[in-house]
Amino acid sequence: MKAEVVVQQAEPMKFERVGNLVHELLAEIYPDGGYKRDVFVETARVLLTGNQGVWSFLATTHDDRDVGVVTINECAAISSGGRFGEISELYVVPDHRSKGVGALLIDASVGFGRERGWHSIEVGAPSVPRWQRTVDFYLGHGFEEVGPRLYRQFSESVE
Numbered sequence: 196m197k198a199e200v201v202v203q204q205a206e207p208m209k210f211e212r213v214g215n216l217v218h219e220l221l222a223e224i225y226p227d228g229g230y231k232r233d234v235f236v237e238t239a240r241v242l243l244t245g246n247q248g249v250w251s252f253l254a255t256t257h258d259d260r261d262v263g264v265v266t267i268n269e270c271a272a273i274s275s276g277g278r279f280g281e282i283s284e285l286y287v288v289p290d291h292r293s294k295g296v297g298a299l300l301i302d303a304s305v306g307f308g309r310e311r312g313w314h315s316i317e318v319g320a321p322s323v324p325r326w327q328r329t330v331d332f333y334l335g336h337g338f339e340e341v342g343p344r345l346y347r348q349f350s351e352s353v354e
């Protein structure tokens with residue numbers, strides 16, 4: 196099945212395809228979140244077409260169906276030796292899971308980061324125990340737990 200799916204860096208103009216899959220991801224993780232698809236697509240447009248240090252890879256079948264996505268961005272820390280990467284979103288559609296697509300998206304992200312000279316890449320996983328399989332997926336791909344991730348929202352809504 197792996198051979199039927201191709202992972203490629205998404206050209207900026209594919210922002211709608213990226214935004215749609217990220218919307219599916221959030222709707223799965225937070226079913227009561229009320230996320231709006233058009234808001235996600237517009238945000239994807241701004242981030243991917245605006246040269247803002249945000250990139251994406253799409254996993255696509257031979258008949259041009261998008262079945263997975265990863266978005267990555269560039270961060271920096273003195274203690275990390277400069278620039279490093281963050282996986283912001285990773286998603287594989289349910290009917291294509293456990294076929295190695297997620298692994299291909301991780302490989303693409305790591306390869307991209309190496310080319311940019313990053314020393315590391317980070318990711319925030321959804322909370323356990325509900326999403327323990329996701330955490331295990333990352334641990335199985337060489338990620339290490341470094342502690343809790345905290346979050347403070349600046350406004351009530353992203354509209």
Ligand SMILES: CC(C)(COP(=O)(O)OP(=O)(O)OC[C@H]1O[C@@H](n2cnc3c(N)ncnc32)[C@H](O)[C@@H]1OP(=O)(O)O)[C@@H](O)C(=O)NCCC(=O)NCCS
Nearest residue numbers: 284285286287291292293294295296297298321328329332
């Ligand atoms: C986590 C995720 C990207 C893995 O993608 P994938 O294509 O299934 O990954 P692979 O086929 O390379 O590896 C499969 C492994 O992923 C892990 N996994 C984590 N969640 C899973 C899920 N919901 N379904 C299937 N496998 C899952 C399992 O360890 C699985 O191994 P197994 O098939 O032996 O049980 C995908 O399951 C997903 O999109 N989950 C929901 C969203 C999510 O958690 N995203 C990441 C956080 S933002």
